[in-house]
Amino acid sequence: MANAKRGGYRQINQALNICAWEGYLDEQQARLPTLEDVEQISPRVLRVLGQNEGKFTLQGTNTYIVGTGRQRLIIDTGQGIPEWASLISSTLADSSIELSYVLLTHWHGDHTGGVPDLLRLYPYLSDSIYKHTPGKGQKLISDGQVFRVEGATVRAVHSPGHSHDHMCFILEEENAMFTGDNVLGHGSSAVEVLSTWMSSLRMMQSLGCAVGYPAHGAVIHDLPAKIDVELTQKARREYRVVETLKRMKREDQHNGAPGKGSVTVQQLVTAMHGNDLDEQVRVMALEPFVDEVLRKLAHDERVAFECHPESARGGMLVLQSMPSRLNNYLDTLYWNKCPLINPRKLKRGNKMERQPKSVCDAGQLLQTASIISSTAQTIIAEWSAEAKASKGPRKQNVPTLPSRELFDAQRTILAAVGKLTELVSDPSARILEVATQFQESRSLYIAAERRIPDLLAAGDEDGVHVDVISQKARIEPRKLGATDARSFSSHFEIPVFDWYFPANRSEYVREQCEGFTASDRLPHTLLDPDTGPSYDVAKTAWQNAVCTKKTRWEWIEERVAPEKLLESGGHYPGIPSLVLGLPPREDDGLVARPELEIMGLSMVGGGRVFGTAHVYDFPWASLGDALVVDVGGGVGGFPLQLSKVYPKLRFIVQDRGPVVKQGLEKVWPRENLEALHNRRVQFVEHSFFDTNPTEGADIYFLRYVLHDWSDDYCVRILSAIRSSMAAHSRLLICDQVMNTTVGDPDLESAPSPLPANYGYHTRFSHSRDITMMSCINGIERTPAEFKALLQAAGLKLKKIWDCRSQVSLIEAVLPEVNGFK
Numbered sequence: 001m002a003n004a005k006r007g008g009y010r011q012i013n014q015a016l017n018i019c020a021w022e023g024y025l026d027e028q029q030a031r032l033p034t035l036e037d038v039e040q041i042s043p044r045v046l047r048v049l050g051q052n053e054g055k056f057t058l059q060g061t062n063t064y065i066v067g068t069g070r071q072r073l074i075i076d077t078g079q080g081i082p083e084w085a086s087l088i089s090s091t092l093a094d095s096s097i098e099l100s101y102v103l104l105t106h107w108h109g110d111h112t113g114g115v116p117d118l119l120r121l122y123p124y125l126s127d128s129i130y131k132h133t134p135g136k137g138q139k140l141i142s143d144g145q146v147f148r149v150e151g152a153t154v155r156a157v158h159s160p161g162h163s164h165d166h167m168c169f170i171l172e173e174e175n176a177m178f179t180g181d182n183v184l185g186h187g188s189s190a191v192e193v194l195s196t197w198m199s200s201l202r203m204m205q206s207l208g209c210a211v212g213y214p215a216h217g218a219v220i221h222d223l224p225a226k227i228d229v230e231l232t233q234k235a236r237r238e239y240r241v242v243e244t245l246k247r248m249k250r251e252d253q254h255n256g257a258p259g260k261g262s263v264t265v266q267q268l269v270t271a272m273h274g275n276d277l278d279e280q281v282r283v284m285a286l287e288p289f290v291d292e293v294l295r296k297l298a299h300d301e302r303v304a305f306e307c308h309p310e311s312a313r314g315g316m317l318v319l320q321s322m323p324s325r326l327n328n329y330l331d332t333l334y335w336n337k338c339p340l341i342n343p344r345k346l347k348r349g350n351k352m353e354r355q356p357k358s359v360c361d362a363g364q365l366l367q368t369a370s371i372i373s374s375t376a377q378t379i380i381a382e383w384s385a386e387a388k389a390s391k392g393p394r395k396q397n398v399p400t401l402p403s404r405e406l407f408d409a410q411r412t413i414l415a416a417v418g419k420l421t422e423l424v425s426d427p428s429a430r431i432l433e434v435a436t437q438f439q440e441s442r443s444l445y446i447a448a449e450r451r452i453p454d455l456l457a458a459g460d461e462d463g464v465h466v467d468v469i470s471q472k473a474r475i476e477p478r479k480l481g482a483t484d485a486r487s488f489s490s491h492f493e494i495p496v497f498d499w500y501f502p503a504n505r506s507e508y509v510r511e512q513c514e515g516f517t518a519s520d521r522l523p524h525t526l527l528d529p530d531t532g533p534s535y536d537v538a539k540t541a542w543q544n545a546v547c548t549k550k551t552r553w554e555w556i557e558e559r560v561a562p563e564k565l566l567e568s569g570g571h572y573p574g575i576p577s578l579v580l581g582l583p584p585r586e587d588d589g590l591v592a593r594p595e596l597e598i599m600g601l602s603m604v605g606g607g608r609v610f611g612t613a614h615v616y617d618f619p620w621a622s623l624g625d626a627l628v629v630d631v632g633g634g635v636g637g638f639p640l641q642l643s644k645v646y647p648k649l650r651f652i653v654q655d656r657g658p659v660v661k662q663g664l665e666k667v668w669p670r671e672n673l674e675a676l677h678n679r680r681v682q683f684v685e686h687s688f689f690d691t692n693p694t695e696g697a698d699i700y701f702l703r704y705v706l707h708d709w710s711d712d713y714c715v716r717i718l719s720a721i722r723s724s725m726a727a728h729s730r731l732l733i734c735d736q737v738m739n740t741t742v743g744d745p746d747l748e749s750a751p752s753p754l755p756a757n758y759g760y761h762t763r764f765s766h767s768r769d770i771t772m773m774s775c776i777n778g779i780e781r782t783p784a785e786f787k788a789l790l791q792a793a794g795l796k797l798k799k800i801w802d803c804r805s806q807v808s809l810i811e812a813v814l815p816e817v818n819g820f821k
Contacts, residue, residue, distance in 0.1 A: 048084070048091060063077060065097065066154060066171065068152065071100045075104075079110040080114050085120075099122060103167070104129070106181065111215065132158060141167055143156065152173060155172060156168075160196050161182055170207065177209035177212055179214045183204070185219065193749065364423060364753040365420075369420075376413065383406075385403070410761070412758070526541075534777070535777045537777055542775040551776070552776055555593075613804040613805035617801060617809070626698035629701065630651060630653045635662050638703055643675050660685055664683040691720050697725075700729065701732050706718075714793075718792075732809050736781075737810065739758075739762070747802075790812050795812045
């Protein structure tokens with residue numbers, strides 16, 4: 001996966017060449033001191049230059065060989081330049097040095113690019129490569145982990161900021177620190193998340209190391225003073241930006257505006273750097289520094305705006321009157337996917353004028369293209385590996401679950417596609433496209449409800465003529481063609497030639513729901529003085545849509561007269577196929593709502609898409625014969641998956657009486673009768689609002705429950721579990737964990753310049769959040785929101801497990817467990 005994130009520096013250099021920044025940067029680089037290719041900089045440290053001198057790598061990436069004896073360790077491997085490999089080989093040979101460990105400060109390609117060359121030269125190192133977030137064939141570096149070789153004790157320090165996985169290393173014998181890219185020998189480093197970087201610098205300063213060995217540049221002889229300079233400069237930028245924003249707000253208010261207008265990038269750059277900047281310096285500093293500072297201010301809640309900081313390029317559009325999760329959705333849908341619009345220009349001319357693109361736009365476009373190219377190679381390699389595995393000896397495999405490398409590559413390339421759309425789309429066309437996307441959902445609904453995937457599956461590889469589908473689907477051919485053309489442009493399928501529809505695998509995962517109509521009523525519900533601020537499950541847009549006072553669960557389970565299915569009295573028209581004929585009455589003269597069966601099918605389908613990863617991405621095998629209590633577990637679908645992979649685990653499934661009865665009498669006898677006979681699984685009727693009847697279980701599992709409920713209900717659910725937990729017990733919450741384009745320190749960010757939350761890849765997650773709000777006032781939550789819920793219930797968040805899914809596992813424990821505070 002590291003390959004998918006490399007090449008950014010080279011692409012930025014291309015952008016600089018295109019935009020004529022070479023002159024300025026050449027002048028700056030000429031001022032750097034000359035460093036020797038190989039130099040003994042201390043009794044224990046030998047520095048080898050990476051031979052990748054450049055505008056951003058300075059004299060080149062520093063590789064450090066550490067120790068005094070025959071066995072030594074190496075820190076960072078350069079960019080993969082052949083001359084570097086030759087220097088390493090000759091240096092080690094001349095001094096009869098062997099390597100015990102390879103330590104990588106972070107994933108960037110100018111630090112990890114030489115690993116293949118190192119392994120080619122010294123194959124025995126294949127089991128000795130360490131990184132904080134390890135890639136394939138690498139081992140994990142833990143915060144505080146110690147590596148010892150003769151004459152040197154090196155302690156790892158997790159110091160995110162320049163990148164999420166960044167590590168510094170302390171050389172105990174010299175009271176020195178290998179600072180990586182967090183602190184450079186000359187100038188300042190680019191950072192991924194400014195607030196995190198500043199926290200890391202303060203932590204690094206507190207460790208009291210006197211000397212710094214940076215990944216780029218000369219030795220830092222007074223590291224505390226260098227860190228002081230870095231922190232002071234960033235604090236001054238923050239202050240100036242805040243003051244400019246305050247001044248602009250005062251000016252707007254003085255002029256009669258609401259105080260929420262736009263601020264141009266030029267004004268912010270002037271606030272940070274003054275008026276006397278050379279124009280090339282201004283352009284170079286324009287977007288990178290603005291982005292850093294705005295992200296930091298947003299993270300610290302020192303500025304109040306609800307759009308992605310990159311919107312400063314064209315202005316800020318404040319959405320404070322809308323719920324925060326709607327803002328997050330708009331953040332992903334608009335600010336990550338279309339060029340930005342200055343609200344003031346809209347007011348003057350009611351036009352969406354094209355904004356001129358900046359140098360950073362050019363750089364980001366090249367970076368994005370590089371990410372797509374390199375990530376595509378990773379995906380192709382993983383596809384090839386899957387194809388070979390499918391032809392080899394049969395092994396335990398999960399067809400629906402990609403490898404870790406493939407999953408990371410998939411979400412990265414999808415985020416890059418979204419970024420590409422943002423960079424190159426015309427704003428007017430993009431707004432029209434987004435505004436009409438509801439028609440794609442309607443077309444998808446029609447195709448699913450008319451079972452068009454089944455009709456396509458019955459055809460041959462040449463496809464099925466539209467007249468054939470039309471006759472069976474009972475929709476006029478040209479109108480049917482128009483609705484499915486929506487699917488064509490959304491890449492669900494591609495027409496072979498005019499009026500033929502080919503089969504496509506995406507067709508098989510289509511589903512339908514009455515949530516469409518609920519979304520129609522959402523704007524009215526949000527503005528209503530009664531329902532707008534309410535989180536009552538009986539006061540949602542869905543009740544407005546179907547004209548009922550019942551909750552969705554009560555309504556969907558009721559039995560009604562057949563004619564009632566088409567005459568709900570509300571805005572919801574019912575299932576379209578009912579127009580062709582109503583179901584026959586049963587003995588009591590009533591029928592079940594078809595939406596109940598549809599919901600069950602959608603739950604099964606959704607579980608297949610997002611649930612398989614949870615079986616394999618948590619260390620269940622290490623639990624032995626642990627007891628797992630699935631709270632609100634339905635028919636026991638997840639324990640059923642686990643039971644077939646981990647034969648020692650024991651389960652208790654808890655839910656409402658009719659549901660557990662279905663699991664006990666129908667599902668498990670068919671799917672895993674042996675587990676029932678061996679009493680590995682038991683079913684217990686239980687309401688998760690009551691104290692859990694099973695005390696001291698090893699794992700309490702809560703899947704897709706909390707997102708159904710607002711905070712007060714969730715605290716009750718969590719408290720009912722907490723009161724039954726023992727010191728060794730753990731709670732696993734299986735739910736979406738929402739990120740924003742600004743990023744979150746508890747979650748991995750996408751590589752720059754992609755949005756931190758992987759943008760387009762998470763579009764469904766944000767749409768699902770709106771669906772939950774529309775139908776049951778449910779909430780998809782951020783890490784901070786999960787922490788607040790757990791704290792209110794007397795629990796502590798221990799870890800968020802990053803699974804190969806848009807749904808994560810949140811591990812919580814009692815506050816006093818193992819001294820965890």
